[in-house]
Amino acid sequence: MAEEINFPKLPPLFVIRATAGVRAFLKRLHNRIFPQQFVLMEYATAFWISRAIGVAAELNIADLLIDGEKSISYLAEKTDCKEEPLYRLLRALASEGIFKETKNHHFALTKMADALRGDQKSMKYFVLHHLGQHNWELFGELKHSVKTGENAIKKLHDCEPFEYLQSHPDNYKIFSQAMTDASEMAVVTLVNDYPFSNFKKIVDVGGGHGFLISCILHQNKNIEGKVFDLAEAIVGTQNTFKKFGIENRAEAIPGSFFETIPCGADGYILKNILHDWSDEDCVKILSNIHSNMADDGKLVVIETIIKKDNKPSFGKMIDLQMLVGTTGGKERTLDEYTQIFNLAGFKLNRVIPNATPFSFIEGIRK
Template identity: 30%
Template sequence: MAGLATPMALRVAVTLGLPDRLLSDSVAADQLAAELNVSPIALDLLLRHLTTLGVMQQTSTGYRTTEFGANLCADAGNGLTNMLLHMDSAGGRAELSFVELAHSIATGQAAYPRRYGKDFYDDIAEHPRLRESFDRQMTLRLRMQVPRIVAGFDWSRFSTVVDVGGGVGTLLAAILTAHPGMHGHLVDLEATAADARHTFSAHNLDERTEVTAGSFFDPLPAGADAYLLSDILHNWDDEHAHRILARCVEAARPTGRVLVIETVGGLGAKSEFDLSMLVLYGGRERRIDEFRTLAATHGLVLDTVTTLTHERSLLEFQLAGQ
């Protein structure tokens, strides 16, 4: 359980592109090392361990990817490559912050800045490839659950929804497609917002959508019926979560609702993912009572909790006195 050899071997294999390179034909370790400009002896050690894991198999002419190992190929469609690449992938790079877990436990703060010198969001903002991989990661995380999220809640109650930090627009596009009478407004940083515009165009939603490039720490578009925060608050400590909720309430007054979709502590949250939120962002998967306390500061009252999937729930808040 404590060994690091296997998880790091898988990450290096994916980063070097070994599963894809060895999928169709068997290649000797020294030939492959020359192609990749790596040590032939060290590469052979890696390939032997991957063979032990069942990811590779040894043949008379070298190594090749097994059927099991093909799950690590770039086109496998399971998101693993995007999570394991530790050079050009936001997820893979972020996972390496776990070597600083002791710092997070001691301080309650994110380990990412300690390892990389800046927080996660500043880092991906400066590196377009990281930002793009993060957007892909978020899309993949939601993709299988979007139909149930759309079907599991009565979105038609709202004529206008602002998706705060809505990424490339996958969820909002699905909601609007299912409810032709609704209009949506997505807010995210410039590069991601540009991708959201493409998403809406691809779904023929240009007439019913608006996209604003900006931060959820800045004033939000006012007057919508609902403000949606999907997988947002768990990425932030209480100080920043308060700032985000304050912007939502400021824009939602006097009758708008605030909708929070997240993995809720005690309702599907996994302890491993809780630690990930801490190490990456200084956040956590809050429990219902923690959400109530957080929201009460802003005059928000928890109205309903709806289980959407095995991972995510929707918490609907209304302004006190509504």
Template identity: 30%
Template sequence: MTRPKGDQLRRKSPPTYSRETAVATAETAPRGIQDTMFNVFMARALYVVTSLGIPDLLSDGARSCRTLADKTGVRADSLHQVLRAVASTGVLCTVPVRGAGTGDGNKDKDGEGDKDGRAYALTPIGETLCTGHPSGTRDMVLTLQGPIWDALTVLPQRLTTERTGTEIALGLPWFDYLRQRPDRGAAFDRMMIAVHGDEPEAVARAYDFSWAEHVTDVGGGVGTLLLAVLQEHPHLSGVLFDLPEGAEHAREYIEASGMADRCVTDSGSFFDAVPPGSDAYLLSHILHNCDEDSCLRILRSCAAAMSPRSRLLVVEMVLPSGDEPHPGKMLDLAMVTLTTGRERTAQEYEVLLARAGLRLREVVPTESAVSVLEAVLETA
């Protein structure tokens, strides 16, 4: 597959979008569509480099493509094409090595570089792809371009059936698949912490918790959001509520955070009931995973636990009602691929909450991509 030739390769940057400039001519497709289609090649190349463990091999110094190919069991000429492309993203860079007449002190760990006297090295960005890096970037690449990619390839079939992409491609619903593959489940959890890294603090800063004394995080995972809220608001105490195995895992994080005196765990299914007696109930990135009937079961469980004073705080990406870009629209593609859930507009959340006996009072934006939808009992 090749890009357009001739004058098309020498064209200037595309003009500002308008309906006129976006229409394809007889000679070329719209640039935005080209970029979208070709970006998948680079994403796949980055996945190959990461899955082969090349960042780890480069973590202690530059190596030639020839050496990397030998250590990973692939063809050097083909690997060179992949590495050359990935280097253009700033993940890798080529460096001259000793023996090529440079005298700059660089040295390939296992040789004298490739035929051109150069070798590949990690950049600071590339270091995030090493095993164990706290950013979770490696887990993001391996998950998005691994099982999620497998599910995405069957999106056309997904649209014709009630089965999700993971059921079609992997034989199981997404979260069942993660439970049966603990390695993939752990990688997904680390990816989620990385992708949503700035959200907990943004939520804790944006929403005014001064009125509350006690918070319950429903389906709170390892407690990232709840701990951020408690850290930002020292007057609060909290409960993390999740399935038994999740609550047990969260207890380790809570103890490590030094918050064990202000935060405890409780276990159960939010489809059945949630602990009563809290002022605020957090429901973060839960509803978008679920179909409407499941959402209503969760919301009604929360409503049954709430008092007239209580407020339900739904933390989700709230879609704009128009056609403008929004990260939630990309996430919505993941939802339709992996689950029976969806992202929603504020109006759609308002209707959903009303069906569960709750009234949407306010949508509080944050400095991150999520907002906080504050709801109270309809009778409050």
């Protein structure tokens, strides 16, 4: 029986934008009013809570609380931890609304802690990937990357980022599921804010577990789709197709986009792909698509667009992840996208913003 997709209900875009505007204003006000040492200290110590969330995810605390509140001694026994330090971890998290101390040394889930559960749509794998040991070590090398431009995987493991994942299948699984967690959060707007229904055949290039393409095909019964990704990344993609009842119209094809691309489709989606690669590599990937795409085909790149201002931006922060974790990858300005599109034979046709930090950047043949 195919799974129904329960798209999360989002307020209209103007409400989201207005709320974000008010929040940014209050934050600027707070930062201006409070002593600057205090404001800076808050930013500087933000990693305390990040790492604590990561450890709680690694210890599966949220899963242990699904049936109801539990005592610290129960949690310590199940996680193989000492009671006192585990209590201090959970007390710190509860102070930020992640878990709740219900009575003396007993903890329960909160709405935010629900997002760490493994038995439902959640951000558990996103947290495990970004705040786990591997990525933590990469960020420990941020200074090296800033000084040399070299990514931390090269320094620590002497290999390319995706080679590292290919030789560590457990990490690759967590990485791919982390990407799916993030996609699940964004999918309601990504599926509805671009006219995918105009396509007959689409390829999700680097589509991993196939969640995005499954949602697009589920909404558009006349489209056929392919996920094209490295063999290690598409373990389980067929299961996603089955889950959504689209297995007769969808296929998972292993391969590298530097060598080949499935041909003849009229829509090629690249979500969070180009930010992993240098300009030169992006032009190679896009040129490969250009030579395999149907004549009237379109390229749909989904990425952040960096603006030249001093405003808070998800893109400017995730760009640091690209610095430590990719070879030459980065978040780009619109001019930079225009340039790589041009070099690969595409004209940047239009940009469609939406409620997520990612925009649709559409390309057509020049």
